[in-house]
Amino acid sequence: MRDLSSGPGRVLVFVYGVFAVAATGRSLVQLGADADKAPVAYSLSLLAAVIYLVATTCLLLGGRRSWLIAVGACTIELVGVLVVGTLSYADTALFPDKTVWSHFGQGYGFLPLVLPFVGLAWLRATRPATRHTAQRSA
Amino acid sequence: MGAVLVLSAVALLGIAVLLVKDQTAGDPLFALLAVIEVVLLVQLVVGSVQLSGTERDVSGVLFVSYLVGILTALPIGAFWSLAERTRAGTAVLAVAAFTVIALELRLDAIWGGAGA
Numbered sequence: 001m002r003d004l005s006s007g008p009g010r011v012l013v014f015v016y017g018v019f020a021v022a023a024t025g026r027s028l029v030q031l032g033a034d035a036d037k038a039p040v041a042y043s044l045s046l047l048a049a050v051i052y053l054v055a056t057t058c059l060l061l062g063g064r065r066s067w068l069i070a071v072g073a074c075t076i077e078l079v080g081v082l083v084v085g086t087l088s089y090a091d092t093a094l095f096p097d098k099t100v101w102s103h104f105g106q107g108y109g110f111l112p113l114v115l116p117f118v119g120l121a122w123l124r125a126t127r128p129a130t131r132h133t134a135q136r137s138a
Numbered sequence: 139m140g141a142v143l144v145l146s147a148v149a150l151l152g153i154a155v156l157l158v159k160d161q162t163a164g165d166p167l168f169a170l171l172a173v174i175e176v177v178l179l180v181q182l183v184v185g186s187v188q189l190s191g192t193e194r195d196v197s198g199v200l201f202v203s204y205l206v207g208i209l210t211a212l213p214i215g216a217f218w219s220l221a222e223r224t225r226a227g228t229a230v231l232a233v234a235a236f237t238v239i240a241l242e243l244r245l246d247a248i249w250g251g252a253g254a
Binding site: 007010017018021025 | 222224237
């Protein structure tokens with residue numbers, strides 16, 4: 001199995017790291033400044049931040065368990081950005097202020113929309129050998 | 139503000155050339171990144187002083203956290219890149235330089251009164 005944080009993974013870890021910091025910082029500032037303004041949007045910001053943190057950490061750690069958790073994190077991220085993105089267009093009242101995922105990550109050059117796809121593609125390329133193939137190659 | 143953007147754009151261009159030629163970053167590029175970092179440090183000082191003197195409606199906490207946050211991108215990117223001297227390592231520098239540009243633009247927007 002290839003190292004999760006080398007080669008293209010190295011770039012991915014850095015990008016995820018940037019987003020982890022950006023989303024964490026933003027959600028904390030938003031929740032700290034005026035949480036009542038858009039509680040749903042701000043909570044989702046915090047959720048996004050946690051997801052990015054988990055993904056970054058798992059990519060850094062590597063290993064089978066991290067790989068599994070990373071797949072989960074990227075999947076939640078994909079579902080999150082799609083659902084929040086759609087909702088932010090459909091129900092603007094729910095999102096009076098912008099978050100990382102609203103409008104499919106428009107405020108971040110749509111990178112939040114692209115990132116989970118890239119993440120899942122990378123995880124697919126680095127998936128741990130299943131028991132079957134491991135025996136075959138042994 | 140302008141200096142950071144110009145220098146970062148030059149760095150980004152230089153990194154793009156390296157990426158195309160599949161070469162790793164050498165001393166000239168790291169020197170340029172160091173210069174940007176120094177400019178960012180100056181920006182932190184000047185920005186903080188201007189913030190304390192301005193009468194504009196700028197979100198102080200947000201502004202300073204961006205001034206400080208922007209300092210972290212290049213050093214972390216550089217170390218993360220140096221740990222793997224490959225094309226991917228060089229690409230990390232490109233992302234770092236791009237991050238500086240993005241944060242600098244946000245910084246300008248915040249100075250103009252934008253919120254979180």
